[in-house]
Structures are given as structure tokens and as C-alpha cells.
Amino acid sequence: MSLTVVGSIAFDAVKTPFGERERMLGGSAVHFALAASFFSEVRVVGPVGDDFGDAEYAVLRERGVNTDDIERVAGGKTFFWKGEYEWNLNIRHTHVTQLNVFGEFEPKLSNASKAADLLFLANIQPDLQRRVREQCPDVKLAGLDSMNLWIETARDSLVQTIAGVDLLFMNDDEVRMLTQQPTLARAAREIMAMGPRTVVVKQGEYGAALFDEEGFFALPAYPLEAVIDPTGAGDSFAGGFLGYLGSQDGEVDHAGLRRAMTYGSVLASFNVEEFGVERVQRLTREEVEDRYADFRRMTAIEGVPA
């Protein structure tokens, strides 16, 4: 099946306790698309400026990502984000956010992008997300990510947008903030009442939890010796997740969602091993499958697979 992602395409400047990069390819749609590309045909929708060059396109194209709907704005500059992580990588400080071409972005999807089977609305302003969703009435499954900023500044719009998707990705603080419920179980139930059939709660270094009508599934994160740069982990997670679903025929079922969570966790774990997209760029499908097998071993209460 085909998969369209709408989100940011960016240059990031990132400093972590383990090094820094002054300018590297980033953005939610980019991290998502590279991760999803291991499983599905992916189309990226988003704006870039003149400074977005062949080298950047090549990173996407070499992984087979379709870039036809990347809108290049003449005279514009690509979205730029600069941030820094503390020694505790869960704590992030944003130093610079230059929206640039993203400030005027009004998504116009080509027929090919509209015709995708799966749609992912990466973390952008919820009105924009909803207008994208409305352009794709026939998708089999729509997923959405958001952030604390939109919960604080555009809650009503966000709730309306959430009502139109099947699968919500959010981190645990955001899920609590959105619902004002103290436990994830209650928060997830409340979000499902808003519309989505499935709620996936991202928990950073602790893993992820999935709630749907059939119950609960949770996975720890992969126990890495070194986490170099967490930027894009959540989008890589969603990319591996929806990318895997896109590789399956037929209806999405609960068993498929469990495998999708695991592939999402695999891709997120590789993403954070190096800066930006550096690790995923040279990742192989074999490495993906090896780590998937690791996840099965490290989570088995009984009957650990060989």
C-alpha cells in the first residue's frame, strides 16, 4: 500500500552531550519517510526553500521516497530548528525556530498523494492537519501526531482534528495534558471517545504503549549503550509503525498493530544512535529484522525465542 506523510522538512542544528551538528537534514516528514521507506512506498508533502539542494533530495530518493510533492518555494528558506539536549536527554531546549517557507505553507496534495492508502499527519498546526485530512477522504487509515504547543494554543482545533483520524500518536505528558487524566489508561479511553480507534503513547526512553478496543500492548525501548541524538525518534517510530502497516494486505488488526509498534520501536532505536538521519540513511532491512528479533527476545516472559 502507499503512504503519504505531510509535515516539516527542515535543517536542524543540534547539540547533545555527545557532539553537535550545525546544519543537517531533519524535520518530522523526513524522519518519518526514511523510516517508513523500509516497508512501504512513501510520498512526502511539505515545503522547502532554495537552500534545499540535490544532496537533501538524494537522501530521500536513495531510500525510494517519492519527492514529487515537495514544494520548492522560489526565494524561500527551508524551516530551521536549533536545539540542545541536556545530559538527561529527556530534557530539550529550543534555541531557534525559523518557520521560513513553513510559515506560509498551505498543503496542496497531488492526486497521487491523495490516493494513498495511509496518511500520516506529522506534528504541524492542527487546522493544517485537518485541511490535509479533508483532501484525502478515501484513505484506509489516517494517523496523527501533535505536541504540547497545540494543546495549549489550539486545543479545540486539535480535538476536532483528532476526531478525523484512526490512530493517534502522542507522548505521555501530552496525553495527560490533553485529557487531564492522571493515568494513561483513562487518558487513552478518553481519546478513543474523541474518535481514534487506536492510541499510541510514546514514552521516550521507556518505550511505548498501545491502547485499542482489544486491549493493551506495551514495549520497552531498546536498551542502547549510547543515545547520541534523540531528534526525530518519535517520527521514526511513527514511520516504522505506519510503514509496516502499509506493507500488509487487508484490514489492520490488533496483531498487526503489535508488530507495527515493534517495527516503530526498531526504527526509533536506530534513529537515536547517531545524529539526525545519519544512521537510518545507511540502515539495512537485515539490521531491522535482527533488531525486531531482539525485541521479541527481550520482552518474552516465557518461551524466549532463539
Next chain:
Amino acid sequence: MSLTVVGSIAFDAVKTPFGERERMLGGSAVHFALAASFFSEVRVVGPVGDDFGDAEYAVLRERGVNTDDIERVAGGKTFFWKGEYEWNLNIRHTHVTQLNVFGEFEPKLSNASKAADLLFLANIQPDLQRRVREQCPDVKLAGLDSMNLWIETARDSLVQTIAGVDLLFMNDDEVRMLTQQPTLARAAREIMAMGPRTVVVKQGEYGAALFDEEGFFALPAYPLEAVIDPTGAGDSFAGGFLGYLGSQDGEVDHAGLRRAMTYGSVLASFNVEEFGVERVQRLTREEVEDRYADFRRMTAIEGVPA
């Protein structure tokens, strides 16, 4: 096999967003012993005052816990702790700590307690823990818990004490604080180099992770709709864990540790459903096994058990 626990026996005053109790039975050794009692014969070692009465003894004895080594100090008062949890239950404030009889406590183990197969050193001053450990040279397995206070104020003693145990329980912040390593994988490796064969990292509402020579195992926490009082969760976890190991014949192996982690998680999840020991007091073995089965279902990536 038999199991001895040395730790605090207390009265707790606890306030959470869901209610409060002005005086209830608590303490690390109590929570541990009640949880472990579902699997093993448990002996509690610790001091109490005159105010520790028949009702408190009865709670332990009704679960078959041996109280012969509870030292009743004439004219003394039982350890008292008063604390409050925020809406985010991960954040706890201590209002009152009255050591009382615990201030002068010098553990003297009876021959029966010394002869136990397993020993758990609950979170007390590390010099005391070490003197207990030295009284029990023949135990098959010794476990230890500690806290940030001792890492800050008695680090050398704590490291020396850790060297003498097989299994360390600590929460993730403490493991990082102790080792100054940013990832749990590195922190665990460093702790294993200090002595313990197994490191169990408690992650509160996120679950727990186990590191040993054979690899890594992690479990999410049980997705409760309501968490009423987290006090004692870590001790209940350790109690379920070591209690289960005590119920098994022969050497402790990696497969047994995985099941022990799960039983520990089961007991911790019940513990937090109500205040203090209220829930575990009336828990049944059948409920324990049902929740164990829930854990197997909620963690299975493939082949979910019926």
C-alpha cells in the same frame, strides 16, 4: 526456600490526589514481606515501638509472615513517615520523618533468620545493610535496595555493600546518579562490575528492566485506570520478585528471573490500587495468577496467549 527481609516497619501518613490516611501500617519490610508471602516463607527483621500493636502484627501473621525477629523496643515509638504525592504521582514530598526506634537500630538476626536461603536488604543505611549481610554468609542469593540519600551521603559504604550482593534493585534516577552514566545499559554494566550478577532497574509507572550476563529483559507496568497510593510499590515489587525466586528449587536462572520480574510487577500493581497495604492484605493467589497471565498477553509481540 525461606526468605529474610531486613528493613523498616512503619506507620505512614499519606496524602495523594485521591485521598489520605493519617496513620497506616507501612515500611519497606512490611510491603516486601506481604508481597513475598504469596510465594515463600518470610521472616521480617526490624524494630517497632510500644505503639505497634496486635492489629499490626495480625496483618503480617494472617499472610503467614514470621514476626519472631521483629524487635519490640520498650518505651519506644515506631518509625513514622508522612508524605504527599502530587497529581503527577511520580513527584513525592516528604513532610515528616521520625526515625524513633529505627534511629538506634542494630540488626541482630536470630539463627532462623540467618539460615534463610534468600536475604533482602531493604532500603536502610548501607553500613547496617552490610552488617546484616555479614551475619548471613550462607545465603544463596542476597538482594539490596537503596535510595538517592545514601548515594549522596554514604556512597563509598553503599558501593562496598553492593559488592556483597547478587541482585541490586534501584530506580532509574538512582542508577544514573550512582554511576554517572547516561544510559541504563551502561549504568547496569558498571554496577555489575561492582559485584551484583543482576541489576533490576525500577521505572515506576513505566515498568522495570533487568540486566544480567545473559542479556536484557524489560516489562511495562500494568495499565491501571486508577493509581491511589504509590507508597511501597518498589518494595512490593522486590517482594514479589524474591518471593517467587524463593518458591523455586535449584539455582536461579535467567528464565526464572524473567518470571520473578513479572510476579514483582504483578504485586506492585496491586499495591498501588489502594492505600498502604489495604489491597495486598486481601489479595488472593488466584488474582495474582490472573494478572500474571495479563502481563503475558499485554507484552506478546507475536502469538498472544489466550
